[in-house]
Amino acid sequence: MSEVHVVVLGGGPAGCGAAYQLRREGKAKVTLIEQSQMLGGNSGSFEVAGQFLDFGSHRLHSACDPDILKDIKQMLGDDLAHRDRHGRIRLRGKWLHFPLKTTDLLMRLDKAFAFGAAWDVIKRTLFGKDKEGDTFASVLQANLGRTICDHFYFPYSRKLWGHEPDKLSGIQAHKRVSAGSISKILKRLAKPPGAGKFYYPRKGYGQISEVYAQEGKKLGADIKMGWSASKVVQLPEGGFKIELTNKDGELQTLKADHIWSTIPVTILSKMIDPPVPSEVLAAAEKITYRSMVLVYLVLPVDQWTTTDAHYFPEANIHMTRISEPKNYFGLSEPKKTTIVCAELPCKGGDDIWNMSDEELGQLIMKDMETAELPVHQPLKVFSKRLPQAYPIYTMGYEHDLEAMDNWIDAIPNLLIYGRQGFFAHDNTHHALYMAYSAVNCLDNEGNFNHQRWLDYRKIFATHVVED
Ligand SMILES: Cc1cc2nc3c(=O)[nH]c(=O)nc-3n(C[C@H](O)[C@H](O)[C@H](O)COP(=O)(O)OP(=O)(O)OC[C@H]3O[C@@H](n4cnc5c(N)ncnc54)[C@H](O)[C@@H]3O)c2cc1C
Numbered sequence: 001m002s003e004v005h006v007v008v009l010g011g012g013p014a015g016c017g018a019a020y021q022l023r024r025e026g027k028a029k030v031t032l033i034e035q036s037q038m039l040g041g042n043s044g045s046f047e048v049a050g051q052f053l054d055f056g057s058h059r060l061h062s063a064c065d066p067d068i069l070k071d072i073k074q075m076l077g078d079d080l081a082h083r084d085r086h087g088r089i090r091l092r093g094k095w096l097h098f099p100l101k102t103t104d105l106l107m108r109l110d111k112a113f114a115f116g117a118a119w120d121v122i123k124r125t126l127f128g129k130d131k132e133g134d135t136f137a138s139v140l141q142a143n144l145g146r147t148i149c150d151h152f153y154f155p156y157s158r159k160l161w162g163h164e165p166d167k168l169s170g171i172q173a174h175k176r177v178s179a180g181s182i183s184k185i186l187k188r189l190a191k192p193p194g195a196g197k198f199y200y201p202r203k204g205y206g207q208i209s210e211v212y213a214q215e216g217k218k219l220g221a222d223i224k225m226g227w228s229a230s231k232v233v234q235l236p237e238g239g240f241k242i243e244l245t246n247k248d249g250e251l252q253t254l255k256a257d258h259i260w261s262t263i264p265v266t267i268l269s270k271m272i273d274p275p276v277p278s279e280v281l282a283a284a285e286k287i288t289y290r291s292m293v294l295v296y297l298v299l300p301v302d303q304w305t306t307t308d309a310h311y312f313p314e315a316n317i318h319m320t321r322i323s324e325p326k327n328y329f330g331l332s333e334p335k336k337t338t339i340v341c342a343e344l345p346c347k348g349g350d351d352i353w354n355m356s357d358e359e360l361g362q363l364i365m366k367d368m369e370t371a372e373l374p375v376h377q378p379l380k381v382f383s384k385r386l387p388q389a390y391p392i393y394t395m396g397y398e399h400d401l402e403a404m405d406n407w408i409d410a411i412p413n414l415l416i417y418g419r420q421g422f423f424a425h426d427n428t429h430h431a432l433y434m435a436y437s438a439v440n441c442l443d444n445e446g447n448f449n450h451q452r453w454l455d456y457r458k459i460f461a462t463h464v465v466e467d
Pocket of ligand 1: 009015033034036042055058061262264267292386389417419420428467
């Protein structure tokens, strides 16, 4: 077996998937470095009062690569449920099933909205499609028409990314809006992806990353938690020295033949020695993420609603989504309490980011009232903060990203991938697919096939997010 040492930075699905797969194929000695005390990154879970909670609504989509899904099923066994989705969207004061259902749309949708959307389709058929242009606004308007954009996508995108739709890149529309045209919406109505079902683990979504790490560990991977990579030094003889620090300020160093980084590329670019050139660093500074505050309300009822997740595209409600984790696996325990999780996208350091738990609880209860949802006095409110929730694709971001990507790509044996590594709007199954692909590029002698990786990257570029 090859004696090369791969150090994987980050213990989200991309990192844990690689640690497992590298060990399973016996291709390298593996050390995984995770800064926090839990695995899963944004896809992690934690337990409060007997309930497993995620960082916002997470589901494993059926679009997952079949070989990866097979591994997950094998590792989780009975702990993986395959369930029908029960979501709903609040649009113009009405609830619509999500994923959309034709009957629901016809029966329940506000007539002015329905006529507007129908007229957009007729106009397009008679007079042809508008020019797509290159902004999020122009791409979506050309494909979906004004009505759906004005009432659904534009207000939603202002909340999600904090920018006007014409200040965002058209790439965001192609990547993020999986039903990118009226015909695609109709196709998805006739045949919902994954037959409207999803996979979900008994102990929260983070159980997926946990089992990957556990199995990787059994096969010999070293999983170091509570250590943050703080410096990556390129050695003259090849390979790297990595400096790690923990919360007590202790320092450790590690040597690696390969580094596979899944941590935010903006953070990685600042820790490399010799340092990145100033123009590349300047490009890195322009890359920004949308943050998110997650507000958890512990409610004194068995079940709050029978819905998994309620979506709020419109501006009159602050949160974008609220979910009830107990419903995801269909749990009835514990009794007399359920916890709901509201998602508030924001800018790190803004008013929402700095709100106290009490203020956040009040804001969400007000939102619940506005949306005509059941309101109960919570037993407790607590919050979590995600600094890097969504990549923001502002106009021209791709040039800054490319400058950084090209520079890192030229460093032998330093690989970036995963949602934070690629600054991509990816799902968990995409992050895992990247991890398995990276392992496919490493041969048994420890050589990385860069050309094969570039071919994989063309596949990654076609990934579209499932909501
Ligand atoms: C609100 C929300 C809802 C989502 N819903 C879904 C869904 O329903 N289905 C789905 O498939 N996907 C969903 N996603 C996307 C999913 O969370 C990501 O695709 C997935 O977590 C990406 O995995 P990753 O390993 O690439 O990155 P991450 O999960 O971000 O993991 C990166 C890891 O790197 C660690 N790290 C960072 N810096 C350092 C450092 N210096 N040293 C060591 N470690 C470091 C972090 O602590 C983290 O654990 C959602 C995302 C969000 C924000």
